[in-house]
Amino acid sequence: MFDFNHSNLDENGNPGAEIVSRIHDRFGNFPVHVQKPDLIRLNVPQTDIIPLLSWLRTETPFVQLTHLTAIDWLEEDEFELVYLITAPSLCISLMVCIRVNREKAEAESVFNLWLQAETYEQELHEMFGIHFPGSPRQGVPFILEGWQDMPPMRRDFDTVEYCNRTHPERPGREHHDSRIYVGRKFGEKGYLK
Amino acid sequence: MELLPKIGWTALSLFVGINYGFVINGIIRKVMARIQGRFGPPLWQPYIDMGKLLFQRNSIMHGYMHWLGPVFRSVGGIGVFVLVPIVIGDPRLAGFSEMGDLLLVMYFMFFGSLGMALGAGEGGHPHSPIGVSRGLSQMTAFEVPFILSIIALATAAGSFDINAIVAGQQGGVLQWNFFSNPFATAAAFIALLGMNMYAPFNIVGAPTEIPVGPATEYQNTYFSLMMIGRSALAIGKMVLFMNLFLGGAHSVLEALVKVIVIYFWSVFVGAVFPRFRTEQSVRFFLRWPTVIGVAGVLFAQLVRS
Amino acid sequence: MRKFDPDRPWDLTTLPTTMAPKGSKPHAPTDDRCFLGAGDVPAAPKLQEAVATIKNWFRASSLNVLAFGTGCGAIELRPLSTSRFDMSRFGISGAPSPRQANVFIISGYLSTKTLKRVIRSYEQMPNPKWVVALGSCTINGGMYWDSYNTIKVLDLYMPVDVYITGCMPRPEALIAGFDYLMQDIKKGEANGWHHYLENLEWYRDNQKKVITDWDLPNYSW
Numbered sequence: 001m002f003d004f005n006h007s008n009l010d011e012n013g014n015p016g017a018e019i020v021s022r023i024h025d026r027f028g029n030f031p032v033h034v035q036k037p038d039l040i041r042l043n044v045p046q047t048d049i050i051p052l053l054s055w056l057r058t059e060t061p062f063v064q065l066t067h068l069t070a071i072d073w074l075e076e077d078e079f080e081l082v083y084l085i086t087a088p089s090l091c092i093s094l095m096v097c098i099r100v101n102r103e104k105a106e107a108e109s110v111f112n113l114w115l116q117a118e119t120y121e122q123e124l125h126e127m128f129g130i131h132f133p134g135s136p137r138q139g140v141p142f143i144l145e146g147w148q149d150m151p152p153m154r155r156d157f158d159t160v161e162y163c164n165r166t167h168p169e170r171p172g173r174e175h176h177d178s179r180i181y182v183g184r185k186f187g188e189k190g191y192l193k
Numbered sequence: 194m195e196l197l198p199k200i201g202w203t204a205l206s207l208f209v210g211i212n213y214g215f216v217i218n219g220i221i222r223k224v225m226a227r228i229q230g231r232f233g234p235p236l237w238q239p240y241i242d243m244g245k246l247l248f249q250r251n252s253i254m255h256g257y258m259h260w261l262g263p264v265f266r267s268v269g270g271i272g273v274f275v276l277v278p279i280v281i282g283d284p285r286l287a288g289f290s291e292m293g294d295l296l297l298v299m300y301f302m303f304f305g306s307l308g309m310a311l312g313a314g315e316g317g318h319p320h321s322p323i324g325v326s327r328g329l330s331q332m333t334a335f336e337v338p339f340i341l342s343i344i345a346l347a348t349a350a351g352s353f354d355i356n357a358i359v360a361g362q363q364g365g366v367l368q369w370n371f372f373s374n375p376f377a378t379a380a381a382f383i384a385l386l387g388m389n390m391y392a393p394f395n396i397v398g399a400p401t402e403i404p405v406g407p408a409t410e411y412q413n414t415y416f417s418l419m420m421i422g423r424s425a426l427a428i429g430k431m432v433l434f435m436n437l438f439l440g441g442a443h444s445v446l447e448a449l450v451k452v453i454v455i456y457f458w459s460v461f462v463g464a465v466f467p468r469f470r471t472e473q474s475v476r477f478f479l480r481w482p483t484v485i486g487v488a489g490v491l492f493a494q495l496v497r498s
Numbered sequence: 499m500r501k502f503d504p505d506r507p508w509d510l511t512t513l514p515t516t517m518a519p520k521g522s523k524p525h526a527p528t529d530d531r532c533f534l535g536a537g538d539v540p541a542a543p544k545l546q547e548a549v550a551t552i553k554n555w556f557r558a559s560s561l562n563v564l565a566f567g568t569g570c571g572a573i574e575l576r577p578l579s580t581s582r583f584d585m586s587r588f589g590i591s592g593a594p595s596p597r598q599a600n601v602f603i604i605s606g607y608l609s610t611k612t613l614k615r616v617i618r619s620y621e622q623m624p625n626p627k628w629v630v631a632l633g634s635c636t637i638n639g640g641m642y643w644d645s646y647n648t649i650k651v652l653d654l655y656m657p658v659d660v661y662i663t664g665c666m667p668r669p670e671a672l673i674a675g676f677d678y679l680m681q682d683i684k685k686g687e688a689n690g691w692h693h694y695l696e697n698l699e700w701y702r703d704n705q706k707k708v709i710t711d712w713d714l715p716n717y718s719w
Contacts, residue, residue: 144647145611146711152646160644166708167650170638178641222586230581234589241589244556245600252624253597253719318595404565404594412597412624 019060019092027052041095049098050108053083057113061087062094065110068120070128074155077102079130083110100130109135127153194284202285203275207425210274210432214424215239217453221460228464243420249413255315262312262407263415267422269305273298273429279448281359281441294353295343298433302388305426306332309407309419316410324406327471328397334478335387335394341486342381345374345493346437355433359441369440373496377489378438382458383482387474388430389456391463396471431455550686557600557626558683561590561676564599566619569606571632574669583669590676596622601679604656606666607635609647610708613655617705620656621718627691628659628683630675633666640665654704657690 020032020040027048033041044052056062067084083096100107109132110117119142121132126142129151141147150157175181219236226233235241276298278290310329313321349370350358362368371378387394398406408419431452435442439455442448469477563585567575578585579592593599596619608616620627631652634640639650652658659682662675682688694701698717706712 141711143609143611145614146709148710157646159646162646163644163650166646167639167648168654169643170651173638173643176643226584226586231584232587233584234586234591238560238589241556241560245560248553248556249624249626400594405598408598409595410597416598 019062019094022060023052026055035095038092039095040092041097043097043099046098046100046107049083049096050110052096053085053110053113056085056094061089062092064088065114065117065120066093068110068117068124070124070130070153072102072128072153072155073099074102079105079128081107081124081130105130107132109133111135127151129154199284199289203288206279206286206288207271207274210428211421211424213449213452214428215243217427217456218424220453221456224457224460225464239420243417246413246417246420251412251414253410253412255317255410259312259315259410260415262309262315263411263418263422265308265312266305267418267425269301269303269308270422270424270426270429272301272304273433274425276301276355277429277432277436278356278359279432279442280445281363281443286445287356290355295347295355295358296353298355299340299343302426302430303332303336305422313407313410318409320403320405320409321407323403324397324399324409327399327403328407330471331387331394331396331474331478334475335384335482338380338478338482338486339384339388341483342377342384342489343437345377345486345489346370348490348493348497349374355436359436362440366440369438371438371440374489374493376485376492380482380486380489381434381438383485384478385430385434385455386459386462387478389427389459389463391459393463393466393469394474395463395468396474399468427456428452551684554684554686558680559589561588561601561628561680562593562599563590563601563603564596564619564623565592565594566596566602566616567605568608568612568616569604569633569635571603571605571666574632574666574672575603575605577669578672583673585673585676588673588676588680596620597624599623600626601628601630602656603630603632604636604652604658606633607640607642607645607648608652610649611647613649613705614709614714617655617709618714618718625691625695626689628679628688629656629690630660630662630672630679631658632662632672632675634663635665637661637663649708655701655708657694657701659688659690 020042023030023042024032027044031043033043035041062085064086065083066086067082069082069084071080071082073080078099079102081098081100083094083098085094085096086092098107105128107130109121111121111132111134118136121135122137122140122142124130125132125135125138126144126147132138144152149162152159152162216236216239218239219234222238223233223236275288276290276293278287280286306328310325313325346358347353350361352358358370362370362373366372390397398404398408403409408416411419432448434455435448435451439451442451563575567573577583578590585591590601600623602616602620602623604616620629631637635642635648636652636658639645639648642648643650649655660675660679662671664671667675679688
């Protein structure tokens with residue numbers, strides 16, 4: 001176990017420089033972006049994610065999976081999976097990002113490292129259509145029961161069209177901009193046009 | 194007294210007792226609301242609830258055993274009420290007390306809960322058996338200090354007959370068991386908190402956990418029947434405690450006052466305490482109240498010898 | 499029986515205040531389908547009317563609200579029972595079990611997943627029962643007008659007796675809504691539950707349109 005503490009700051013006062021150099025030593029030079037002093041972003045190839053996360057989980061203070069989410073880069077035809085790993089003793093978080101193909105969206109499950117990843121992966125499967133082989137409850141409905149359309153968080157899913165098709169609107173509603181109603185009611189001329 | 198007028202008088206006193214239970218229930222809601230800084234419902238709200246429940250009809254059927262649960266419950270309440278004398282020396286208001294002693298009264302007190310447990314399990318809702326198991330474990334716990342207290346009183350009076358226990362307390366306020374055996378009184382009044390199911394012992398119908406407990410699947414008319422049974426059982430228990438510890442009553446007015454005083458003991462305790470968990474409640478009853486009850490039995494033996 | 503036509507939402511000439519079909523009866527009617535037993539014995543009309551008045555007064559004075567917060571508006575129900583607003587003044591109290599509840603407050607937005615549970619709970623409540631729709635989300639979708647998972651018009655799926663507008667309505671507005679509901683009950687006009695039983699097929703069609711994995715029984719007794 002490495003001895004991480006706040007005395008290991010470099011001359012710029014960057015508390016994560018130590019862990020970044022360790023990761024570079026071990027796994028090669030990933031692009032690193034220090035977003036905040038306590039939030040470091042690593043862009044990792046898809047093949048390195050499980051070795052990196054297991055090493056973080058077992059041999060460093062980064063023991064907590066705070067969040068697992070996905071970003072849809074429609075133009076680049078890729079999903080970006082973001083693992084937010086926190087070291088509670090250091091108050092530093094790592095954003096470990098991998099890119100997966102959008103057509104064949106599949107990534108390795110981290111359920112064996114963190115049990116709570118099961119729920120995140122279930123939700124990602126439902127909302128983005130990303131498959132995690134080996135994770136339990138894949139395909140079990142979480143929020144969308146009986147969903148038959150494209151996963152709704154994909155950016156090419158037309159929410160308004162789906163909504164107008166499925167949920168009829170009450171006749172009489174002219175706008176969806178509340179400023180118009182407020183302006184009409186209270187006479188604020190600037191909002192009328 | 195002839196049997197037929199006796200039945201008539203007992204039915205009349207039962208009617209008055211149930212109505213008094215409803216009135217006390219309304220007062221309790223008002224008092225609790227005032228303690229919490231609210232105005233509270235009107236005093237006659239229990240009657241309105243009752244009327245509304247009676248004007249609706251049941252729409253589900255869970256089997257006859259399920260329907261018999263509230264019936265057993267009210268039979269238990271009515272059994273307690275009719276076996277306890279209300280006014281000393283008045284055969285009209287003595288009920289059937291010369292036909293049964295304290296042991297039969299205690300049997301009826303727990304018969305209602307057991308019948309309710311039998312019926313509630315038929316409903317199929319998981320909250321019902323959870324509430325039943327909580328209630329029965331608490332019942333076995335508070336029964337220990339209560340029975341010890343009863344044994345102490347019976348030792349002092351030399352009989353399990355309620356009329357004999359009341360007769361032994363006549364001749365001044367200091368002759369009441371409340372003063373002559375304070376240990377037994379303390380044990381029984383702590384057990385009363387558990388019987389009345391106000392906080393901190395409201396674990397059967399614990400709000401926010403198993404909201405109404407065993408009654409989850411009960412509907413309109415059966416719910417109103419349970420209200421009647423609960424009212425009769427509560428008033429019967431208070432009259433019993435009045436007879437056992439406060440020297441009985443010489444007039445109806447005295448009985449009404451003493452009943453409401455005993456009832457509000459558990460209400461005021463319930464207004465200020467949070468709820469126990471089940472195992473905390475069981476441990477509580479089996480610890481100090483049991484010791485006090487044993488002390489009451491020893492005290493009664495000591496005074497007698 | 500009016501059906502809502504989603505293809506012609508501009509047709510304002512038939513704009514209904516509620517989309518539930520019309521045809522109310524003067525007093526809470528008897529329906530053998532919703533009870534066990536033989537049904538009410540028909541009495542003389544005058545007597546029937548008097549009894550119905552008494553019944554409706556009792557029902558209006560003792561409302562039990564089902565403790566089921568479907569959306570964010572449930573946060574407004576808590577102050578109602580505390581000392582500042584105190585709904586028990588009006589005889590309104592909570593009921594944790596649908597078997598003992600009369601009033602269902604749909605508090606705010608209703609997702610399709612919740613709608614299934616709401617329908618089940620609503621059908622388990624004993625008749626007569628009333629629905630109070632709280633907030634603009636239940637009326638026209640409100641701020642969730644473009645959500646893929648939130649229904650917009652509540653009375654396509656359930657009969658609604660009282661609407662309370664606002665986002666969020668304050669507890670005073672809720673008390674005012676209860677006041678309207680009590681007046682309607684006393685007049686015998688709050689018969690949404692009867693509309694539901696009469697037009698169950700129409701409601702079922704609408705419900706099955708949004709709940710695609712329908713696995714509820716024909717009627718959840």
